[in-house]
Amino acid sequence: MASEFKKKAFWRAIIAEFLAMTIFVFISIGSALGVNFPVLETNTTSRTQDIVKVSLAFGLSIATMAQSVGHISGAHLNPAVTLGCLLSCQISILKAVMYITVQCLGAVVATAILSGITSGLQNNSLGLNGLSDGISAGQGLGVEIIVTFQLVLCVVAVTDKRRTDISGSIPLAIGLSVALGHLVAIDYTGCGMNPARSFGSAVIARNFSHHWIFWVGPMIGGAAAAIIYDFILAPRTSDFTDRIKVWTRGADEYQLDGDDSARVEMKPK
Known part of the structure; x- marks a missing residue:
């Protein structure tokens, strides 16, 4: 881990993740805060924003940031995605911890600016997440698990370097997955598939009611998606020792080699 910590590329990735998260939260949450905003000059209020607008703002902002900094940090912009990438051996434990930390910090900064x-x-x-009327904590948790599962499954699938069949835009595919999750979940929980984004709103609003749902649900969904993809849908031949090396030394020290059977093995570069 010490060697990775000393690399400039490591810190560039951390900075990119922070900046992209700040911009993402500002745009996405900002799209929802115009609801009935008073227009002082005419003493009227604007029309209520719709779910489609907010969902598209979340999806398109993620796609834009992924296109902008994906080559620098991978543009995770979500602790659940970071956890999924960690379990699928795309990043080290150190980088995962740093990513989640700056994602939360970026969300707090953006929400403070919006405040x-x-x-x-x-x-x-x-943009505080919460349970809608008639939705129990268990039901809300289930919603968050499902929508985050489909997002992380999309991320690990479209970023799988073994694949040669992807011809479209990867950032757009991920952005559409984010938009889809919001279209489904906003009516139930406000859609907290991004724990860092939920954390930013909770900190600035000083309201952590049911906040655990928006960490536990997405993290379970993200972990399940990565494990199912990595061990069942597209299994790798690497053993646990190789995975430990990636988690401790970083993915830059190892690469994934594939064969005709679509099974891969991690080998030192």
Whole structure:
């Protein structure tokens, strides 16, 4: 881990993840905070924003950031995605911890900026996630697990270097997966498939009611997606010792070699 910590590429990736997360949260949450915002000049309020607009803002902003910094940090922008990539041996434990830390920090910074911009908005929840009427904690947890599962499954599948059949835009595919999750989950939980984004709103709004759901659900969904893809759908031939090396030394020290049977083995470069 020490060798990875000293690399400039490591710190560039950390900075990229922080900046991209800040921009993503600002754009996506900002798209939802215009709900009934007062127009002082005419003493009226704007029309209520719709779910499609918010879902597209989340999806397109993720796609844009993935296209912008994906080559630097991988543009995880979500602790659940980072956990999935860790379990599929795409990053080290050190990088995963640093990514999740700066993702949360970026979300807090962006939400704080939005709090200042929308200070005149009454009952401003700052995009705080919560359970809708009639939805229990268990039901909300289930929703978060499912929508995050499909997102992380999409991420690990489209970023699988063994694949040669992908001809479209990978960032767009991930962005559409994010938009799809929001279209499904907003009515139930506000869609907390991104724990860092939920954390930013909870910190600035000082409201952690049912906040555990938006960490446990996405992390379970992300972990399950990575494990099922890596061990069942597209298994690798590497043993546990090789995985430990990636987790401790970083993916830059190892590469994945494939064969005609689509099974791969991790080998030192």
